[in-house]
C-alpha cells in the first residue's frame with residue numbers, strides 16, 4: 001500500500017479539480033489530485049479520431065465567461081472565432097428549409113411576435129434572478145413547481161413559438177425533455193449566461209474555441225502540479241471526521257489529509273462510500289439531481305462545402321433529429337467539420353438502433369440542413385458520454401421538478417472537512433467550464449478560510 005499525507009486531497013482532475021489544486025498550492029498548501037480515469041480533463045477531451053482532431057467534450061467559450069477567459073490567457077492559449085459568415089438555416093414544421101440571418105428564426109409574423117414578446121418577458125424574469133442564489137427569488141417556489149413546457153404553453157397557443165423558445169434551455173442546454181425540469185431551472189440556465197437572449201444567441205454562447213483544443217486548460221493546470229496528479233486512482237472510500245479525511249483509492253493508495261474537495265459531477269457522489277455516512281440533507285438532495293443526455297456528432301468532410309453555398313453552417317430546427325448544428329472546422333484546417341447535437345428522448349431512441357442505422361439517421365438529418373453532400377463525411381464520430389462510467393451523461397446535472405428551490409442552497413455547502421466543486425453547481429457559468437473554474441476557486445477559497453480558522 002502507498003500512503004500519502006497532504007493538506008488537501010482533491011478528487012477529480014477536471015477543470016474544477018485542477019483549478020482548486022493550483023489555487024491551494026499557490027497559497028502554500030500541499031495537495032494531491034486523485035483521478036479515476038487514465039487522463040486529465042474529465043468532460044474536456046480533445047482527441048484525434050481517424051486523423052481528425054475532435055473536441056469530444058466541451059469546446060466553446062463565450063464573452064461573459066471571465067473565469068475561463070482569464071485562465072486561457074494566463075495559460076498562454078490562443079482562441080479563434082467560430083465560422084459564422086453567410087446564411088443560417090431553419091427547418092420548419094412542414095420540413096421546408098429556410099435561409100435566414102440574424103437571431104430571429106424565419107417563422108410566420110404572428111409566431112415571430114409571440115417569440116419576441118415571451119423572450120422579453122423571460123429576459124425581465126432572468127434579470128431578477130441571482131444565478132448564484134435563484135432559490136432566493138420571491139417566486140422561486142412557484143416557478144419551481146411548473147414545468148418549463150407548461151409555463152411556455154401558458155404564455156401562447158402557438159406551438160412553433162413554444163418549441164423554438166423551449167429548446168434553448170431544453171434540448172440545447174439542460175438536454176432533458178422540457179416537461180422534466182422547472183421554469184426556475186430554466187431561468188437559472190439563462191441567468192448563468194446573463195440573459196435568455198444571450199443563451200439563444202449562438203454567436204454569443206458559441207463564440208470562440210481554443211487553438212489545439214479546450215482540454216489543454218486542465219492539462220496545463222495539471223502539469224503545474226507535476227507528480228501531485230495521480231491517474232487511475234478512483235476514490236472508493238472517504239473516511240471523515242472533524243480532524244480530517246482518509247481517502248482510499250484504487251491502486252492500494254491511501255491519502256491522509258485535513259480537507260477533501262470532491263471535484264466531480266454530483267451524480268457520482270454515491271460511487272464513494274462515506275464513513276460515517278453523509279448527513280440526511282446530502283442523502284436527500286443528491287437524489288434530486290440527474291445528468292442530461294446529448295450525443296455530440298462530428299462529421300468531417302474534405303472541404304467545408306456548405307460555405308460554397310453561402311451557408312454559415314449554423315442550423316436549427318426543433319423538428320429535426322439534430323436540433324442544432326454548426327461549422328466546427330478546426331483552426332487552420334482545410335477540411336470542413338460539422339458538429340450536430342441529438343438530445344434527450346431522441347438520443348435515447350437512437351441508442352436502440354445499430355451504429356450503422358444511427359449514423360444513417362443522423363446524417364440524413366444533417367442533409368436536411370446542408371444538402372445530400374452531408375451524407376458522405378470522411379470521418380464520423382459520436383461522443384457518447386452516457387456510457388462513460390465517470391460522467392454518465394452530458395452536458396451536466398440539473399434538479400428534478402421542485403428540487404432547485406428545495407435543495408439548491410445546500411449543494412455547495414461543505415460537510416465537515418469535505419468541500420464540493422463542479423460546473424454542475426455553479427451559478428454564473430453553470431454547466432460550463434467557466435462554472436467549473438469558478439467552483440474550483442470557490443472551494444479552494446473556502447478550504448483556505450477553514451484552514452486559517
Ligand code: FDA
Nearest residue numbers: 012014015016036042043058059060235264422423432433
Ligand atoms: P468533470 O466531470 O469534467 O471532471 C470530474 C473528474 O472527476 C473526471 O475526470 C472524473 O473522471 C473524475 N472522477 C469522478 N469520480 C471520481 C472518483 N470517485 N475518484 C477519482 N476521480 C473521479 N462547456 C463549455 O464551457 N463549453 C462547451 O462547448 C461545452 N460543451 C460540452 C459538450 C459535451 C459533449 C460535454 C460532455 C460537456 C460540454 N461542456 C461545455 C460542459 C463542460 O465540459 C463541463 O461543464 C466541465 O468540463 C465540467 O468540469 P468539472 O471539472 O466540473 O467536472
